[in-house]
Amino acid sequence: MVKAKFFYYSSILSSLKLARTIKLVWALEPWKTVLVIAFMFISTGLLFLSLYALKDLIDVVSNQEVGSPEYGSLVIRQVLIAGGLAVLHTVVNSISAYFSELQSTLVSEKIDDMIHRHTVDLDMAYYEDPEYFNTLKLAKEAGGGRPNAVLMGLLSMLSAALKMAAASVIIISIDWRLLPILLLFVLPMFAARIYYSEKYNALRVKNTPVERISSYFGHLITSELSAREIRSYNLGDYFKRKYFGIRTHLIGERLKISRQRSKAESMVSALASLGFFSCIYFVTLGAIDGRVSTGDIAVFVVMFPMIFGYLQELTSGITAVYSNNMYVKYIFELFDLRTGLYENPNPVPIPGASVHDLTLENVSFRYPHADKMVLKDVSIAIPQGKLVALVGLNGSGKTTLIKLLARLYDPSNGRITLNGLDIREFSLSDYRKQVGIVFQDFYKYNVTAAENIFLGDIGRAQHAHDDVVHASKLAGSHGYIMEFENNYQTMMGRVFDGGHEISVGQWQKLATARAFYSAARFLVLDEATSALDAQSEHRLLDALKSTLDTRGALVISHRYSTIKHADYIYVLSEGSVVEAGTPDVLSRQNGYYAQIFDVDLRQENTIAEQ
Numbered sequence: 001m002v003k004a005k006f007f008y009y010s011s012i013l014s015s016l017k018l019a020r021t022i023k024l025v026w027a028l029e030p031w032k033t034v035l036v037i038a039f040m041f042i043s044t045g046l047l048f049l050s051l052y053a054l055k056d057l058i059d060v061v062s063n064q065e066v067g068s069p070e071y072g073s074l075v076i077r078q079v080l081i082a083g084g085l086a087v088l089h090t091v092v093n094s095i096s097a098y099f100s101e102l103q104s105t106l107v108s109e110k111i112d113d114m115i116h117r118h119t120v121d122l123d124m125a126y127y128e129d130p131e132y133f134n135t136l137k138l139a140k141e142a143g144g145g146r147p148n149a150v151l152m153g154l155l156s157m158l159s160a161a162l163k164m165a166a167a168s169v170i171i172i173s174i175d176w177r178l179l180p181i182l183l184l185f186v187l188p189m190f191a192a193r194i195y196y197s198e199k200y201n202a203l204r205v206k207n208t209p210v211e212r213i214s215s216y217f218g219h220l221i222t223s224e225l226s227a228r229e230i231r232s233y234n235l236g237d238y239f240k241r242k243y244f245g246i247r248t249h250l251i252g253e254r255l256k257i258s259r260q261r262s263k264a265e266s267m268v269s270a271l272a273s274l275g276f277f278s279c280i281y282f283v284t285l286g287a288i289d290g291r292v293s294t295g296d297i298a299v300f301v302v303m304f305p306m307i308f309g310y311l312q313e314l315t316s317g318i319t320a321v322y323s324n325n326m327y328v329k330y331i332f333e334l335f336d337l338r339t340g341l342y343e344n345p346n347p348v349p350i351p352g353a354s355v356h357d358l359t360l361e362n363v364s365f366r367y368p369h370a371d372k373m374v375l376k377d378v379s380i381a382i383p384q385g386k387l388v389a390l391v392g393l394n395g396s397g398k399t400t401l402i403k404l405l406a407r408l409y410d411p412s413n414g415r416i417t418l419n420g421l422d423i424r425e426f427s428l429s430d431y432r433k434q435v436g437i438v439f440q441d442f443y444k445y446n447v448t449a450a451e452n453i454f455l456g457d458i459g460r461a462q463h464a465h466d467d468v469v470h471a472s473k474l475a476g477s478h479g480y481i482m483e484f485e486n487n488y489q490t491m492m493g494r495v496f497d498g499g500h501e502i503s504v505g506q507w508q509k510l511a512t513a514r515a516f517y518s519a520a521r522f523l524v525l526d527e528a529t530s531a532l533d534a535q536s537e538h539r540l541l542d543a544l545k546s547t548l549d550t551r552g553a554l555v556i557s558h559r560y561s562t563i564k565h566a567d568y569i570y571v572l573s574e575g576s577v578v579e580a581g582t583p584d585v586l587s588r589q590n591g592y593y594a595q596i597f598d599v600d601l602r603q604e605n606t607i608a609e610q
């Protein structure tokens with residue numbers, strides 16, 4: 001049992017990331033951290049000096065004869081010393097509080113920034129992994145403040161230990177027997193507090209996956225994205241019940257520990273009071289036989305609650321270190337995650353040649369954590385100047401292929417090349433700038449219309465309004481944007497004041513304008529015309545073709561009206577290219593393509609015959 005406990009506590013100690021935490025905080029704000037520590041020590045020193053001065057004052061009052069010539073001046077001197085020290089202590093405390101706030105705000109902002117940077121740098125494979133979401137939730141919940149809280153917890157432990165040492169010296173000077181009595185009666189309280197705070201933390205970590213599920217249901221109830229379905233299918237109560245079911249269970253577990261803690265605390269507090277009165281007994285005995293002065297008794301009575309305060313500070317310090325360390329552990333876990341995408345240490349510059357080809361050569365791909373190959377030996381060419389189309393039934397692998405083109409994942413086998421060079425030779429960010437993608441589930445940014453478009457190339461030194469408008473005209477969004485009072489400065493969406501909600505097709509046009517605005521040499525539209533009316537679709541494809549003198553394009557669509565504009569078509573079935581050719585050739589073959597667009601082709605033939 002003892003051995004098991006020993007291993008348990010040593011495993012807690014080894015999971016502490018104290019050295020790394022201190023190093024991190026120190027690296028971010030060294031001088032302000034020194035200031036905070038210095039003020040903490042000065043404040044502790046002043047506290048004890050003022051206490052000692054108080055004891056001297058009481059001894060002067062009780063030892064000097066009232067009316068003696070020195071009495072008045074001695075009392076005034078002692079009052080001035082004790083009062084001056086107390087005032088100085090208060091002033092130092094206020095300055096110290098300001099520096100603590102300044103230092104912790106700066107450190108936590110910088111760590112928040114690091115958490116965001118690391119999250120953005122990770123590749124998409126992490127988004128397939130529930131473990132990653134747990135780590136991310138705990139790291140985000142931790143926020144930037146936790147590492148500093150660990151350091152501050154350590155310092156407050158140190159400060160409490162120093163104060164207790166000083167208090168012990170004073171207590172021993174009154175009567176040495178007081179110290180062991182105090183320890184004996186007060187230590188159980190200390191142990192109980194640590195034990196229960198550790199229990200709370202263990203529970204929090206254990207319940208994180210379940211809490212994530214309840215947060216998900218909570219999000220469903222309140223989110224704008226699910227609001228329509230929740231109302232039209234009357235799902236509010238259903239998800240509320242699920243949410244409260246989990247919350248009730250979680251709260252029940254926490255309250256069970258709270259009940260146990262209250263019972264234990266009432267017992268150890270009673271024990272501590274017993275300790276206090278035992279000490280009072282010894283002190284009064286000492287006063288009777290003259291060993292203990294009135295000042296000593298006064299200091300003991302003042303100090304006893306203070307010792308409780310220090311013990312409380314020490315316990316809070318330990319629990320702060322322990323509980324914050326739990327979260328810091330997840331921040332470091334997040335920092336230690338590395339992108340699985342290969343990044344060439346000596347990247348090749350993007351070719352400056354005027355003609356470019358983006359090609360998949362015998363590419364196969366399996367998602368991380370999945371066992372099925374989603375793409376099998378796929379070879380596709382997207383030459384500059386051409387509009388290439390990719391068609392296939394749902395689940396055939398079209399979007400997956402685009403994710404590989406975006407280098408969100410690397411192929412499991414085969415390679416993707418730009419002008420014959422493996423795209424892994426280029427730096428990830430240089431390569432990604434070459435491909436402008438309108439994703440099937442593009443994002444609706446609640447920012448201005450202009451910003452929605454220039455997000456397509458934020459690296460551009462100046463976001464020339466003419467370029468934004470040009471891209472917008474190509475995508476077909478210019479017309480409705482100009483109808484808003486503030487034109488391109490109009491806030492899109494209804495999340496913020498003054499925003500305008502627009503239709504799905506209009507959002508899709510904005511997302512397409514973003515891709516047009518980018519400097520990409522290849523444009524990829526994944527179902528980007530799905531919400532467009534026939535006229536808008538036709539105009540968009542004409543506009544796209546007009547930009548192909550310097551670009552190549554790949555479109556994915558289930559609509560024949562989009563596909564028929566392509567120069568070349570690849571047909572994908574269950575992850576393999578089963579047919580390829582021009583629209584004319586494919587429509588004459590009685591193959592897969594003809595089957596998918598059977599109705600459209602027959603309609604077209606009928607019109608042609610009339």
Ligand SMILES: Nc1ncnc2c1ncn2[C@@H]1O[C@H](COP(=O)(O)OP(=O)(O)OP(=O)(O)O)[C@@H](O)[C@H]1O
Nearest residue numbers: 128367370374392393394395396397398399400401
């Ligand atoms: N993140 C993922 N992890 C594991 N498997 C996935 C993942 N995303 C997609 N798949 C699987 O890969 C296959 C191809 O999906 P993909 O989204 O590429 O199809 P698609 O052709 O774009 O379909 P749709 O026409 O419906 O958009 C499907 O069987 C799907 O279940």
